[in-house]
Structure formats: structure tokens, C-alpha cells
Amino acid sequence: MSAEEFFEISADTVTVEVTDAKTGETFRRELPIDYYENANFLRLRAEDFSGALSELVFCSGRGVERMKDMTGRGPDHDRCGGHGGK
Numbered sequence: 001m002s003a004e005e006f007f008e009i010s011a012d013t014v015t016v017e018v019t020d021a022k023t024g025e026t027f028r029r030e031l032p033i034d035y036y037e038n039a040n041f042l043r044l045r046a047e048d049f050s051g052a053l054s055e056l057v058f059c060s061g062r063g064v065e066r067m068k069d070m071t072g073r074g075p076d077h078d079r080c081g082g083h084g085g086k
Contacts, residue, residue: 008038 014033019026034045041059048054 008036010037011035014044 012032012034014031014035015028016031017026017028032046034043036043036045039060039062041057043055043057045053045055
């Protein structure tokens with residue numbers, strides 16, 4: 001399956017790889033983080049220090065534009081060219 005065929009990606013574990021700025025040494029860690037990604041956003045969910053659910057959401061440019069449209073802050077014209085009322 002090519003990357004163009006994926007509509008969403010999800011996992012319950014994330015592997016993080018970092019390279020230390022001082023030593024140049026690389027470290028890898030598997031973390032119990034729920035990962036979900038689609039064309040609009042990437043969401044990371046995990047427990048914080050107190051055990052409460054915490055999440056980070058990163059929006060793509062496309063996702064930001066769609067959010068603007070859904071909240072009425074988008075352009076006042078039809079992006080698709082033909083779906084507007086006449």
C-alpha cells in the first residue's frame with residue numbers, strides 16, 4: 001500500500017528517537033502514547049503525571065482551513081466551484 005492510499009494512521013505505542021546535542025548519541029524509546037493521524041490533524045494522547053488523560057493536537061494547513069470553514073471564519077465563496085446555492 002502506498003502512502004497515497006492511507007486515509008488515517010493509528011497506533012497505541014510511539015517510538016521516539018532523539019540525538020543528544022552535546023554528545024551526538026542517539027536514543028530510542030517506546031512510549032505508551034495513542035497516535036492518530038489523518039489529512040487534517042495529528043493527535044497524541046497519554047496520561048499525565050497524575051493519571052489524567054492529556055492530549056496534543058497538531059493541525060495541518062488543510063485542517064486549519066477546514067476548521068475555519070466549520071466555524072464560519074472561512075471565505076464567503078464556494079471553494080469547490082459549484083456547490084453554492086443559486
